[in-house]
Amino acid sequence: MAYDDQNIFAKILRGEIPSFKVYKDDDTYCFMDIMPRSKGHCLVIPKTPCRNMLDASPDQLSTCLQTVQKVSHAAMKALGAEGVTIQQFNEDAGGQEVYHLHYHILPRWPGIKTTPPGKMGDMEEIKATAEAISAAL
Ligand code: AMP
Numbered sequence: 233m234a235y236d237d238q239n240i241f242a243k244i245l246r247g248e249i250p251s252f253k254v255y256k257d258d259d260t261y262c263f264m265d266i267m268p269r270s271k272g273h274c275l276v277i278p279k280t281p282c283r284n285m286l287d288a289s290p291d292q293l294s295t296c297l298q299t300v301q302k303v304s305h306a307a308m309k310a311l312g313a314e315g316v317t318i319q320q321f322n323e324d325a326g327g328q329e330v331y332h333l334h335y336h337i338l339p340r341w342p343g344i345k346t347t348p349p350g351k352m353g354d355m356e357e358i359k360a361t362a363e364a365i366s367a368a369l
Pocket residue numbers: 240249251264265266267268320321327328329330331334349350
């Protein structure tokens with residue numbers, strides 16, 4: 233399947249749609265999920281195009297995972313989380329909705345379940361959480 237450069241994360245990368253930045257480097261960008269399933273839910277994407285893990289290059293995979301690890305540590309520190317759940321979906325049958333490779337980072341606390349997808353978060357809280365994670369990097 234071909235990469236569609238009109239997907240929402242491509243638009244975020246081009247600055248056509250706003251996002252709450254957590255971290256960026258030469259290869260990757262991390263920003264908040266606006267429908268968070270846990271406090272601090274954020275997404276790591278490569279700056280270069282690929283649909284998902286199935287067509288990603290070794291460089292895209294490795295730089296994304298390095299950012300996932302870095303931001304996970306910062307999110308745990310900033311939010312007092314005791315763990316993280318990492319999710320990554322591939323194609324429609326695999327649960328993917330946005331066709332630009334992305335890794336979900338979900339900070340976790342004992343006994344607190346993730347919430348169902350699809351519910352818009354509180355933008356002020358998401359902004360403050362992005363700033364807290366950024367500051368811990
Ligand atoms: P999936 O492709 O199933 O991994 O899910 C895509 C994720 O992107 C969902 O968790 C959405 O909440 C999230 N999402 C969709 N649009 C935006 C947006 N404009 N900014 C941040 N996150 C988004």
